[in-house]
Amino acid sequence: MEYARGGELFEYIVNRKRVREKDACKFLHQILSGVDYLHRLGICHRDLKPENLIMDDHNNIKIVDFGLSNTYKPGESLQTACGSPCYAAPEMVAGKKYDGCAADMWSIGVIIYAMVCGFLPFEDPKTNKLYQKILNAEYSTPDFVSESCSELIS
Numbered sequence: 001m002e003y004a005r006g007g008e009l010f011e012y013i014v015n016r017k018r019v020r021e022k023d024a025c026k027f028l029h030q031i032l033s034g035v036d037y038l039h040r041l042g043i044c045h046r047d048l049k050p051e052n053l054i055m056d057d058h059n060n061i062k063i064v065d066f067g068l069s070n071t072y073k074p075g076e077s078l079q080t081a082c083g084s085p086c087y088a089a090p091e092m093v094a095g096k097k098y099d100g101c102a103a104d105m106w107s108i109g110v111i112i113y114a115m116v117c118g119f120l121p122f123e124d125p126k127t128n129k130l131y132q133k134i135l136n137a138e139y140s141t142p143d144f145v146s147e148s149c150s151e152l153i154s
Contacts, residue, residue: 004062006055009115013050018118021149027053028112030061035104038063044100045069047083048107050114072100085130086110086120093131113153116145121153 006012009027013019019027031053038045045052047068054062068082077097081088089106091098113121121139124130133139141150 002056002062004054004064005057006059008051009053009055009061009111010050012055012059013115013118019115021116021146024112024115024149026059027061027115028108031063031108031111034061034063035108038069039101039104042071042073043069044072044078044104045107046078046100046103047087048104048111049084049087050111053111070100078103083107085127085134086122088134090135090137093134109153112149113139113141116149116153117142 031048035045035048043066045063045066045068047065048063052063052065054064056062070078070080072078078100079097081092081095083092083103085093087107087110089098089103092103110121122130122133124133141153145153
């Protein structure tokens with residue numbers, strides 16, 4: 001076990017209102033590197049969110065909470081809907097079989113949005129409305145987000 005003095009990425013975002021794109025790029029690189037490693041081992045996380053990304057005292061990202069993770073074989077679909085609804089991929093929300101790696105990548109897109117905007121792209125107190133927004137990819141990117149970052153998110 002390793003002590004993560006830097007706390008959760010969630011706290012980091014909240015304390016700063018949002019993350020500068022340059023810093024978000026550094027975090028994204030680390031998140032993608034870690035998730036790529038997991039995927040190469042045949043593991044999908046299925047609950048990626050800022051609360052499950054903790055930082056050491058140099059703000060290096062560590063992926064935690066593998067309670068919903070699963071193993072898979074290439075081309076194999078998963079069916080269990082799990083994780084946090086706001087970060088869930090459309091196919092998972094729809095109750096369809098899904099590619100665990102692709103679902104993780106969707107969650108990373110939501111994390112990027114949360115970092116640079118300071119809030120989530122899909123929110124609604126009513127779960128069915130939240131799911132409709134996710135299924136229809138109903139979100140907007142604030143004007144302060146650069147065009148290249150906006151394109152990355154989409």
